[in-house]
Every structure is written in C-alpha cells, then in structure tokens.
Amino acid sequence: MTARVDMAIPVQERLLAAASRLFAERGFAPTSVQDIVELAGVTKGAMYHYYSSxxxxxxxxxxxxxxxxxxxxxxxxxxxxxxxxxxxxxxxxxxxxxxxxxxxxxxxxxxxxxxxxxxxxxxxxxxxxxxxxxxxxxxxxxxxxxxxxxxxxxxxxxxxxxxxxxxxxxxxxxxxxxxxxxxxxxxxxxxxxxxxx
Amino acid sequence: MTARVDMAIPVQERLLAAASRLFAERGFAPTSVQDIVELAGVTKGAMYHYYSSxxxxxxxxxxxxxxxxxxxxxxxxxxxxxxxxxxxxxxxxxxxxxxxxxxxxxxxxxxxxxxxxxxxxxxxxxxxxxxxxxxxxxxxxxxxxxxxxxxxxxxxxxxxxxxxxxxxxxxxxxxxxxxxxxxxxxxxxxxxxxxxx
DNA sequence: GTCACGATACCGACTAGTAGGTATGTCGAC
DNA sequence: GTCGACATACCTACTAGTCGGTATCGTGAC
Known part of the structure; x- marks a missing residue:
C-alpha cells in the first residue's frame, strides 16, 4: 500500500492530501489514522509528529x-x-x-x-x-x-x-x-x- | 436519560426517531447504538429485536x-x-x-x-x-x-x-x-x- | 374463569475487535 | 552529542453485535 507514493512531496503534505482524500471518500469518523498514514506511506509516529490529533x-x-x-x-x-x-x-x-x-x-x-x-x-x-x-x-x-x-x-x-x-x-x-x-x-x-x- | 420519553409511542418509532435525531446531529459513525437506545428509553435488546443492525x-x-x-x-x-x-x-x-x-x-x-x-x-x-x-x-x-x-x-x-x-x-x-x-x-x-x- | 403454553417483547452482561493516542527507540545531520 | 524526523510497540477506551434469560400477552382447552 505504500507503493505509489511520491516521496519527493514532504510528509506533511502527503499526510494532509491522504487525509483529505479519505475523509472525502468515506467520511471523517470511519477513516482511521492507520488508513491515512498507510496511504501517505508513513507511520503513525510521523503523523503525530506533525499533527496533534x-x-x-x-x-x-x-x-x-x-x-x-x-x-x-x-x-x-x-x-x-x-x-x-x-x-x-x-x-x-x-x-x-x-x-x-x-x-x-x-x-x-x-x-x-x-x-x-x-x-x-x-x-x-x-x-x-x-x-x-x-x-x-x-x-x-x-x-x-x-x-x-x-x-x-x-x-x-x-x-x-x-x-x-x-x-x-x-x-x-x-x-x-x-x-x-x-x-x-x-x-x-x-x-x-x-x-x- | 430515559426521563422525557413518551412511552405511548411504539418502541420501533421511538428508536427510529432517536436515531434520526442523533445521526442528524452528530453523524452516523460517531453515534453509538447505546446513545440511540438511551434516548429512546430502551435497551440494546429492544433495538436488535426490531432492527437487524x-x-x-x-x-x-x-x-x-x-x-x-x-x-x-x-x-x-x-x-x-x-x-x-x-x-x-x-x-x-x-x-x-x-x-x-x-x-x-x-x-x-x-x-x-x-x-x-x-x-x-x-x-x-x-x-x-x-x-x-x-x-x-x-x-x-x-x-x-x-x-x-x-x-x-x-x-x-x-x-x-x-x-x-x-x-x-x-x-x-x-x-x-x-x-x-x-x-x-x-x-x-x-x-x-x-x-x- | 383459569390454566397451560407458545410467542412476542424486551433486558443487560458479555465478547472480540478496533480506535486514537502515547512512550520509547533509532538514526542521520550538523 | 543532541536534535529533528520518523518507526515500533503498546495502552486504554469504546464499539457493534450476541446471547441467555425474563416478563407479558394471546389463545384455546376445560
């Protein structure tokens, strides 16, 4: 699942883009943080490094x-x-x-x-x-x-x-x-x- | 929390009305079945008796x-x-x-x-x-x-x-x-x- | 009228799984 | 050697759904 991620784009942006995509598709609550970080090609540690929640x-x-x-x-x-x-x-x-x-x-x-x-x-x-x-x-x-x-x-x-x-x-x-x-x-x-x- | 419930209204309708209210207010996913049955003044048993999920x-x-x-x-x-x-x-x-x-x-x-x-x-x-x-x-x-x-x-x-x-x-x-x-x-x-x- | 009996209506404790969030570890740059 | 940028392992709260059980009702026999 981390395959097609453009690693040139900064992690922060990748996370935000992934979140936006998934929230738009499935809604906020049913989207897990795990889903987001997988789509962005990182782990939860990275996400909580840049975002507080x-x-x-x-x-x-x-x-x-x-x-x-x-x-x-x-x-x-x-x-x-x-x-x-x-x-x-x-x-x-x-x-x-x-x-x-x-x-x-x-x-x-x-x-x-x-x-x-x-x-x-x-x-x-x-x-x-x-x-x-x-x-x-x-x-x-x-x-x-x-x-x-x-x-x-x-x-x-x-x-x-x-x-x-x-x-x-x-x-x-x-x-x-x-x-x-x-x-x-x-x-x-x-x-x-x-x-x- | 079961105080203001009109017990004259059938349980099925009370459940549906409660669900509608809460889903509209908070959204579907963040509303728990427990919230719904409490607002309707019944328990989960009742809800799963009338609705399959x-x-x-x-x-x-x-x-x-x-x-x-x-x-x-x-x-x-x-x-x-x-x-x-x-x-x-x-x-x-x-x-x-x-x-x-x-x-x-x-x-x-x-x-x-x-x-x-x-x-x-x-x-x-x-x-x-x-x-x-x-x-x-x-x-x-x-x-x-x-x-x-x-x-x-x-x-x-x-x-x-x-x-x-x-x-x-x-x-x-x-x-x-x-x-x-x-x-x-x-x-x-x-x-x-x-x-x- | 009442009693047996089966069905419907409902209760509330329980489980298995998932979620958000945290604590700690690793590692390269400077 | 320490600091930023992440990874990994883990904790705790909470959830949908299940299940054994009870109470009430309808109904027919007698």
Missing part, C-alpha cells in the same frame, strides 16, 4: 480551503467592475475553486460537526464571514436597483451556496463539463434569478 | 423520507396545471417536505456513504429516479418554449437540489421564515432563472 488534520484541511476562497472573493468583490459583474465573477470563481479542491471542499462541507465544539465555532464564524461578504454583493446590487429586492439576499445566498456544496455529489472529473463551464452556468442562473421584474 | 436503522430513515417525497412529486408532476406551475409547486413542495422532516433529510443527504455498497447503490438509484422526474419537468418546459433552453436541465436540477440539501445547515425552526415562505422563494428563484431571455 486527527481533529487537527481536519481543521488544517478546512483552513486551507477557506483561506484560498476568502482571498479570491475579497479580490473580486473589491474590484472596479459594476456590481453585477463582480457578483458573476465571484459566483463563477467559487464554483471553480471548489471543483479544483474538491476533496477539501467535500470534507469541509460534510464534516464540520466532527470537530470539538470550540473549533467548530471558529470554523462556523469563518464561513459566516465568507457568506456575509458574498451576500453584501447581492445587497449592494439590490440597493443600486440592478437586482430585484423582493427576495432576501440571505436566502438567495444560502440557495446558491447549497448548489456549490452539492457539487461534489455529482461532478465527475472525466465528465463533459469543465469547472469553468459549470461556474459560468451557475453564475448565469444566479444573475438571472436576481434580474429585476 | 445499525445500518438497518439508517436505511429505514432513508426509505421513509424518499417514499414520501417521491409520492408527492409524482402527484404534482402528473397534475393538470401548466408545466411552469407544476414545476413551481414541485419545487416549493420538496422544500417544505424537507423542512418538515429535517432530521431524516439531513441524515439522508449526509450519510449515504455509510451504507454498505449494495444498499448504497439502491439508495442512489432511488434518488436518481427522483432527480430525473424533476428534471423531466424542466425539459418539458424547455421543449414547450416556456423555459430558456440554453442551460442544461441537469445542471439546473443539481443546483436547485443543492439548495434543498443545504437547508439543514441554516434553517432554524424558531426563525422568522416558515417552510412555506422558503419554499415559495426557492421556487420563485428557480422559475425566474428559467425564464426565457
């Missing part, structure tokens, strides 16, 4: 993804384009970045409740900030009159991110649709649904 | 929800209304029925991969049929020219059900929004995004 691995996965997405959203949201175009770009981008980090994303979306309550709270707070930044774009467009305002921005955001969270349960890497195509379609759906009456 | 409980929860939703969708889809109205009703209804069975729904959406592969396949097949029935409504509308047809019906369906699956992570029973209001808004978003250009 199984929970720690989960949190690192979560943090890694969210920091990437938060950065990209901030850059787009603060850009110079009109609000409708910024929202379109932000929507398409979160789809693409989710699909490009699908293991991490699936784990993040499905396994938060496996963290101890305090870690969980922090994670939720981070995600909430992300959600609010996105929602603010919609509200900005509503205030400017370019989006219909008879639908709560919060609800629209939840509905949209639901679609994003759900990507992992149907997207196939070898399928016909590229991440960019899906992102474009999702963004179009969102923009269209916000078009004033 | 922990997996069996999960499958019963799944089946219970899907059969309800499948029936309701079929009734609506075969109704006499114009296709746009049938889609609106179906969309709103799945939101309402999901929120009315939120524990079951969360478990179904999050814990399929905990079932043994053969059970899992059957469950996926059932869900796929549901998905396809819904998608057929969209395709019918596209063929009739009342929906735009430059977006794949499959993609639209996935995006919409993503929003439905995600309901459990933000909906609060004591919140301001009723299930009907949310269903109405979701349906409006969907219909709007399908409006011809």
């Amino acid at each position: 199984k929970d720690d691995l989960l949190q690192q996965i979560y943090t890694r993804l969210l920091s990437v997405q938060q950065e990209r959203l901030a850059e787009i949201a603060e850009g110079p384009l009109p609000v409708a175009e910024r929202l379109r770009e932000a929507a398409a981008d979160v789809v693409v970045s989710t699909l490009e980090n699908l293991d991490d994303a699936m784990v993040s979306f499905r396994s938060i409740h496996m963290l101890p309550p305090d870690r969980q709270a922090q994670v939720r707070a981070d995600r909430r900030r992300y959600h609010e930044r996105f929602r603010a774009l919609i509200e900005e467009g509503q205030a400017a009159g370019v989006f219909r305002d008879d639908l709560a921005a919060d609800l629209v955001t939840h509905q949209f991110f639901g679609g994003v969270h759900h990507l992992g349960s149907w997207y196939r890497v070898d399928g016909a649709l590229t991440p960019q195509a899906i992102g474009g379609s999702f963004a179009e759906l969102l923009l269209r649904s916000l078009q004033p009456i | 922990k997996d069996d409980l999960l499958q019963q929860i799944y089946t219970r929800l899907l059969s309800v939703q499948q029936e309701r969708l079929a009734e609506i889809a075969e109704g006499p209304l114009p296709v746009a109205e049938r889609l609106r009703e179906a969309a709103a209804d799945v939101v309402v029925s999901t929120l009315e069975n939120l524990d079951d729904a969360m478990v179904s959406f999050r814990s399929i991969h905990m079932l043994p592969p053969d059970r899992q396949a059957q469950v996926r097949a059932d869900r796929r049929r549901y998905h396809e029935r819904f998608r057929a409504l969209i395709e019918e509308g596209q063929a009739a020219g009342v929906f735009r047809d430059d977006l794949a019906a499959d993609l639209v369906t996935h995006q919409f059900f993503g929003g439905v699956h995600h309901l459990g992570s933000w909906y609060r029973v004591d919140g301001a929004l009723t299930p009907q209001a949310i269903g109405g808004s979701f349906a409006e978003l969907l219909l709007r995004s399908l409006q011809p250009i």
Whole structure:
C-alpha cells in the first residue's frame, strides 16, 4: 500500500492530501489514522509528529480551503467592475475553486460537526464571514436597483451556496463539463434569478 | 436519560426517531447504538429485536423520507396545471417536505456513504429516479418554449437540489421564515432563472 | 374463569475487535 | 552529542453485535 507514493512531496503534505482524500471518500469518523498514514506511506509516529490529533488534520484541511476562497472573493468583490459583474465573477470563481479542491471542499462541507465544539465555532464564524461578504454583493446590487429586492439576499445566498456544496455529489472529473463551464452556468442562473421584474 | 420519553409511542418509532435525531446531529459513525437506545428509553435488546443492525436503522430513515417525497412529486408532476406551475409547486413542495422532516433529510443527504455498497447503490438509484422526474419537468418546459433552453436541465436540477440539501445547515425552526415562505422563494428563484431571455 | 403454553417483547452482561493516542527507540545531520 | 524526523510497540477506551434469560400477552382447552 505504500507503493505509489511520491516521496519527493514532504510528509506533511502527503499526510494532509491522504487525509483529505479519505475523509472525502468515506467520511471523517470511519477513516482511521492507520488508513491515512498507510496511504501517505508513513507511520503513525510521523503523523503525530506533525499533527496533534486527527481533529487537527481536519481543521488544517478546512483552513486551507477557506483561506484560498476568502482571498479570491475579497479580490473580486473589491474590484472596479459594476456590481453585477463582480457578483458573476465571484459566483463563477467559487464554483471553480471548489471543483479544483474538491476533496477539501467535500470534507469541509460534510464534516464540520466532527470537530470539538470550540473549533467548530471558529470554523462556523469563518464561513459566516465568507457568506456575509458574498451576500453584501447581492445587497449592494439590490440597493443600486440592478437586482430585484423582493427576495432576501440571505436566502438567495444560502440557495446558491447549497448548489456549490452539492457539487461534489455529482461532478465527475472525466465528465463533459469543465469547472469553468459549470461556474459560468451557475453564475448565469444566479444573475438571472436576481434580474429585476 | 430515559426521563422525557413518551412511552405511548411504539418502541420501533421511538428508536427510529432517536436515531434520526442523533445521526442528524452528530453523524452516523460517531453515534453509538447505546446513545440511540438511551434516548429512546430502551435497551440494546429492544433495538436488535426490531432492527437487524445499525445500518438497518439508517436505511429505514432513508426509505421513509424518499417514499414520501417521491409520492408527492409524482402527484404534482402528473397534475393538470401548466408545466411552469407544476414545476413551481414541485419545487416549493420538496422544500417544505424537507423542512418538515429535517432530521431524516439531513441524515439522508449526509450519510449515504455509510451504507454498505449494495444498499448504497439502491439508495442512489432511488434518488436518481427522483432527480430525473424533476428534471423531466424542466425539459418539458424547455421543449414547450416556456423555459430558456440554453442551460442544461441537469445542471439546473443539481443546483436547485443543492439548495434543498443545504437547508439543514441554516434553517432554524424558531426563525422568522416558515417552510412555506422558503419554499415559495426557492421556487420563485428557480422559475425566474428559467425564464426565457 | 383459569390454566397451560407458545410467542412476542424486551433486558443487560458479555465478547472480540478496533480506535486514537502515547512512550520509547533509532538514526542521520550538523 | 543532541536534535529533528520518523518507526515500533503498546495502552486504554469504546464499539457493534450476541446471547441467555425474563416478563407479558394471546389463545384455546376445560
């Protein structure tokens, strides 16, 4: 089982990648630390050298993804384009970045409740900030009159991110649709649904 | 811990309700059979008398929800209304029925991969049929020219059900929004995004 | 009416195995 | 010689599921 491991990649990264893969495939609880270290081609000693616990691995996965997405959203949201175009770009981008980090994303979306309550709270707070930044774009467009305002921005955001969270349960890497195509379609759906009456 | 249990409700139902609650809250794997029987106010003997395994409980929860939703969708889809109205009703209804069975729904959406592969396949097949029935409504509308047809019906369906699956992570029973209001808004978003250009 | 008797409903102690985590050992670089 | 980077051996807690047993119920004979 330790055969096909690329030993050039640092042990820390191999462990995190292995954990992400297995957590995404089977879920957090049913994946044993033993499974992870075998896939990474090391032993438990190595894992507990770099990470303090199984929970720690989960949190690192979560943090890694969210920091990437938060950065990209901030850059787009603060850009110079009109609000409708910024929202379109932000929507398409979160789809693409989710699909490009699908293991991490699936784990993040499905396994938060496996963290101890305090870690969980922090994670939720981070995600909430992300959600609010996105929602603010919609509200900005509503205030400017370019989006219909008879639908709560919060609800629209939840509905949209639901679609994003759900990507992992149907997207196939070898399928016909590229991440960019899906992102474009999702963004179009969102923009269209916000078009004033 | 066996204090607040309504002993009038049959043991089988109490067990299923307890399992659904706990699986929804903590996930399948981290919930022990002991937790379930304590919440239901019985012992393991009772549980293994009515159910063959922990997996069996999960499958019963799944089946219970899907059969309800499948029936309701079929009734609506075969109704006499114009296709746009049938889609609106179906969309709103799945939101309402999901929120009315939120524990079951969360478990179904999050814990399929905990079932043994053969059970899992059957469950996926059932869900796929549901998905396809819904998608057929969209395709019918596209063929009739009342929906735009430059977006794949499959993609639209996935995006919409993503929003439905995600309901459990933000909906609060004591919140301001009723299930009907949310269903109405979701349906409006969907219909709007399908409006011809 | 009551008694025998078989079935159903349920109890709770037990087991075999697995899990996360730790303690200690090895070894090469500097 | 000591420090980082791992390996190996092991501990303890906990889990799903089993099993022998009991209590209650339904029912038919008399």
